[in-house]
Amino acid sequence: MDFYFAPMEGVTDAIFRRVHHRNFGGVRKYFMPFISPSHSLTFSKRERFDMSPEQNAGVPVVPQILANNAGYFRATAKMLRDMGYAEVNLNLGCPSGTVTAKGKGSGLLRAPDQLKALLDAVYADPVLPVSIKTRIGYDDVAEWPALLALYSQYPVSELIVHPRTRQEFYNGAPHRECCGRIGKPFVYNGDLFAAEDIKTLGSLFPLASGVMLGRGLVANPALARQSAGGGRLTPDQLRRFHDDLYTEYLRFWPESAVVGRMHLIMKYLCSCFENSEKALRMLRKVKSVADYDRAIRFLFNECAFLPDPVFQLSILLS
Ligand SMILES: Cc1cc2nc3c(=O)[nH]c(=O)nc-3n(C[C@H](O)[C@H](O)[C@H](O)COP(=O)(O)O)c2cc1C
Structure with a gap:
């Protein structure tokens, strides 16, 4: 398939x-x-x-x-x-x-x-x-x-x-x-x-x-x-993917556009974490790259990774 x-x-x-x-x-x-x-x-x-x-x-x-x-x-x-x-x-x-x-x-x-x-x-x-x-x-x-x-x-x-x-x-x-x-x-x-x-x-x-x-x-x-029978997502892979994506957007787009787009993508990727509500609240208030970095540090350091993440419509709509 x-x-x-x-x-x-x-x-x-x-x-x-x-x-x-x-x-x-x-x-x-x-x-x-x-x-x-x-x-x-x-x-x-x-x-x-x-x-x-x-x-x-x-x-x-x-x-x-x-x-x-x-x-x-x-x-x-x-x-x-x-x-x-x-x-x-x-x-x-x-x-x-x-x-x-x-x-x-x-x-x-x-x-x-x-x-x-x-x-x-x-x-x-x-x-x-x-x-x-x-x-x-x-x-x-x-x-x-x-x-x-x-x-x-x-x-x-x-x-x-x-x-x-x-x-x-x-x-x-x-x-x-x-x-x-x-x-x-x-x-x-x-x-x-x-x-x-x-x-x-x-x-x-x-x-x-x-x-x-x-x-x-x-x-x-x-x-x-x-x-397809390959490996599941690991927290390290997710972090690398996030950092790679963020760096690439910063190469091409102004910072305000980058944090807006990364916020949207993170609303999907928050399905990979338990109890991500506080991180989402921080992301919603982001105005600068520094705010964004703080919210991401909190998410990756404080929220437990879910080994089998499944898209949550409720997070996207929150
Ligand atoms: C934000 C968003 C943008 C979309 N843009 C397009 C598009 O440009 N072309 C298209 O054919 N479908 C578009 N779709 C529909 C998706 O390709 C897909 O058919 C839909 O999300 C259902 O698949 P899923 O349940 O796996 O997400 C879009 C869907 C979403 C949520």
Whole structure:
């Protein structure tokens, strides 16, 4: 079974992917958070940094495109091919209101004619292999069989399924049973937070060729390696990973941006510690690098490490 790192805008940027890749094995592909092309193919500073070949050197990265316009999609795929990328992913899952209002991401799932026209054009003469990351419907899981039938008409290089509807965002349990209908190899994504659960999923769906891990892998950066039969996370590895990440952000970003981003990542990584509430309170009040260093010293020195960390949504929302 292959392990993929899910794209997470605002978390798994080029720096994070690179540092994760050199500290932990086990991930076959890192999916880039979406880039959203416009007619002039001008990209934001964030997007240009994230897709630049220098920032991704040596990391197996798949860029993701969010588009409902086949011309923009093809032009972006060509540009990415010329940069050296070997595959692109089409985002049909993003549930954000600003995205779906424009008929992009999971917004396309409620416009079957438009979706078909896009797929016809994208797969007519693909510039690169195109994989799809999709939800199972917009309003209702009953939309899934028709979507699946549509996807089966195209040479989709890999179908990555997050079995929730758009309306469900990330709430409630994923409709895992919908994956039983797929009938060919697919990649499962959604709420896999513990190595045991990943093993169970493999036996539940023999056609799952891989799993894509998001929040669970940020919270326990050794989860893919461990699920593949490798070692569990150790406190020393976590400390090295943290320090490497922090140093890399400080190389590229202003200090205020670094402490903001590290605070967000630490909200995931606090799942690795017992009784991290005080450290989280300290992190919330951080205004400078010195404050941040103090909070991190407290967390690593005073809070007991949990040997089998599992993503805690309650910590993230706290
Ligand atoms: C903060 C955040 C940002 C995300 N950004 C993207 C994105 O850019 N592209 C995408 O396809 N999915 C994105 N997702 C969805 C994840 O890739 C993944 O499908 C979702 O987190 C469910 O997987 P998990 O339960 O393993 O976390 C994002 C999710 C989160 C929480």
